[in-house]
Amino acid sequence: MWALRRASNPLRYQGFSVGTSRACCAKSEIPSSYLQDKAVDCEHPQVISDRFLSIERFHQTARRFYQTTHVSSKLYIGNRSLSSQAGAESSGEEDDLEDGFSELETPASAGSIQDSNAEDGDEDGLISELDLSDGDDIQEPLQNELELSDTETDPSEKRLPKRRALSELFKAIMATSGLSVHSALDKWVEEGKDLGRSEISLAMLNLRRRRMYGRALQLSEWLEANKRLDFVERDYASRLDLIAKVRGLYKAEHYIEKIPVSFRGEVIYRTLLANCVVANNVKKAEEVFNKMKDLNFPISSFACNQLLLLYKRLDKKKIADVLLLMEKENVKPSAFTYSILIDTKGQSNDITGMDQIVETMKAEGIEPDIRTQAILARHYVSGGLKEKAEAVLKEMEGGSLKENRWACRALLPLYAAIGKxxxxxxxxxxxESNPRIEECMAAIEAWGKLKKIEEAEAVFDRMSKMWKLSSRNYSPLLKVYANNKMLTKGKDLVKRMGDSGVQIGPLTWDALVKLYVEAGDVEKADSILQKAAQQRQMKPLFTSYMTIMDQYAKRGDIHNSEKMFHRMRQAGYFSRLRQFQTLVQAYINAKAPAYGMRERMRADNIFPNKSMAGQLAQVDAFRKTAVSDLLD
Incomplete structure (x- = not known):
């Protein structure tokens, strides 16, 4: 692993400092969705050598990297770190997951219940966009269900997940009018039907796969209130996870105090940590991180990976510190660790460094999985290395595409990206003969990239005849129309959604915003977004705001740029570097000074990188120039 310390090479050290507080990680298999940010690298004069280093020599690299800083395992996330807040926002790059794979650390199987096909979540048209309001640019918004096994599953066992019959209890819950789960459960018991742990687990899994976390939480609450299940730590952890998803981190943290002390173990806190990462809340994640160390929980690669993926989005220079902690504590990196660092290198346009990490990964006996290969291919495409990208895609296919069917979902948009x-x-x-719904969505996206609108529409028509569609299933075609400035067709498709009774939510709003922006009607896009934000149960995606803000900035419209900045705050998206970059660009294009901008950034714990410093210099009302010096 340790050569992958090179992954932090372009990030330059401004990392952790030693203090009295201790930080650590604990093992978990709870997945946390993260949507990467493509921020530019931070600069610092202390740079680790570009020379590729072997695993055995990682400790030498670490010492060279931290030339002036003493590091111990009792790490304190100090300085500006503890005051950093990412709030609830996610990144703003919409193409981050276009390979068709969400970047979740693969959880282990929960008991004998196998992971279902992605289309299981849509076959009854039950997916609601209500559950997507916490994210931003989600192309593949499915989150894996909470699974808390202590062992990791072999990736090969996940390739062809078996289709699973729906739980009878789940069907009874869904048949109940309204949103009250309790009445359905009361009736179930009155009829004397089985309510054993296996039936409960399957029903809970069905609800989670459809992101119906509110109903899943009601089920959990009813079971405990009616003493129908002897709760163990994993049951409490499941409840904690649902509370975090439905009611937020504050309520989840408060719930921990209600859990019996004997069950308040590592699983509970790693669940909270994972949800802090989902929410992109750096401050709270670091607090939980420190708490786990104080409770003497063991360090694991999973919890370290949680910090890695969080910092990859929000504070890349801290990646090196997490890797150093792993080295100090002899924490062996997992395949997901490598995946994170490969993606970090790719985002930094360091293709050589990315390839070196792959070599290190293979040297450790870990072969890149489909997800990692898709990340590699995507970055090769971005770097203009189409031949290398195609070579990776052929590796993903293996000897037979029919045998490696699971790869099709990623291959379709990637082949389209290289124009094949x-x-x-x-x-x-x-x-085509027996498509899965996720493959259909990937095909629509692929044909859209190739400007083959009729082919994309044909796939959508077939999909609509095979399944009762959710708003998520409409999203790819809406994006195709938006990217090709087909406003009329996009509006007709949204009308079709409404006529079909499909709930309109964040994904649809995002597509509509882009439709109108591409058509040149930014004001209409702004109006749609404002109306969407007024719906209390759902909030628009981060990218919806940024799409409009970018347009105002291009115009040099300071007033509306500031307005969008403020509205993001109101929606719960705390300030990040990208927002300030766009805001400052509005001042630059307006040729107006931005008074107090540095102070505003400092108040939000945002520190400029080299690019941002250049922007700030252009809008500094008090900067000195050759002319001003003469006049003075």
Missing amino acids: ADEVGRVWKCC
Whole structure:
């Protein structure tokens, strides 16, 4: 692993400092969705050598990297770190997951219940966008269900997940009018039906796969209140996870105090940590991190990975510190650790460094999985290395595409990204006779990238005949229309959604915003977003705000740029570097000074990188120039 310390190479050290507080990690298999940020690298004069270092020599790298800083395992996330707050926002890059895989650390299987096909979550048209309001640019918004096994599952066992019948209890819950789960459960018991742990677990899994966390929480509350299940630590952890998703981190943290002390173990806190990462709340994640160390929980790669993926989005220079902690505590990196660092290198346009991490990964006996290969291919495409990207795609296919069917979902948009229409057609032909809903969505996206609108529409029509669609299933075609400035068709599709009784939510709003922006009607897009934000149960995606703010900034419209900045705050998206970069650009384009901008950033614990410093210099009302010096 330790050569992957190079992953932090372009991030330059401004990391952790030693203090009296202790920080540590604990093992978990709770997945946390993270949407990466493509912020530029932070600069610092102390730079680790670009020379590739082997695993055995990592400790030398660490010492060289931290030339002036003493580091111990009792790490204190100090300085500006503890005051950093990411709030509830996610990143703003919409193409981060276009390979078709959300970047979740793969959890282990929960008991004998196997992970279902992605289409299981849509087959009854039960997915609601209500559960997506916490994210931003989610192309693949499914989150894995909470699974808390102590062992990791072999990736090969996940390739062809078996289709699973729906729980009878789940069906009874869904058949109940309104949103009250309690009445359905009361009736279930009155009829003398089985309410054993296996039936409960399957029903809970069905609800989670559909992101119906509110109903899942009601189920958990009813079971405990009616003493129908002897709660153990994992049951309390499941409740904690649901509370965090439905009611927020504050309520979840408060719930921990109600859990019996004997069950308040590592699983509980790692669940909270994972949800802090989901919420992109750096301050709270670091507090939980320190708490776990204080409670003497063991360090694990999972909890370290949680920090890695959080810092990859929000504070990349801290990645090196987490890796150093892992080295100090002899925490062996997992495949997901490598995946995070490969992506970090790719985002920094360091293709050489990315390849070196892959070599290190293989040297450790870990072969890149489909997700990691898709990340590699995407960054090769971004770097203009189409031949290397195609070589990776062929590796993903393996000897037979029919045998490696699980790869089709990622292959379709990636082949489209390198302009290989014939390859897209070939892969789709493999799926066409018996397509899965996620493959259909990937095919729509792929044909859209290739400007083959009719092919995309044909796949959508087939999908609509096979399944009762949710708003998430409409999203790819809406994006195709938006990217191709087909406003009329986009509006017609939204009308079709409404006529079909599909709930309109954040994904649809985001597509509509982009539709109108691409059509040049920014004011209409702004109006749609404002109306969407007034719906209390759901909030628009981060990218919806940024799409409009970017347009105002291009115009040099300071007033509306500041307005969007403020509205993001109101929606719960705390300030980040990207927002300030766009805001300052509005002042630059307006040729107006930005008074107090540095102070505003400092108040939000945002520190400029090299690029941002250049922007600030342009809007500094008090900067000295050759002319001003003469006049003075």
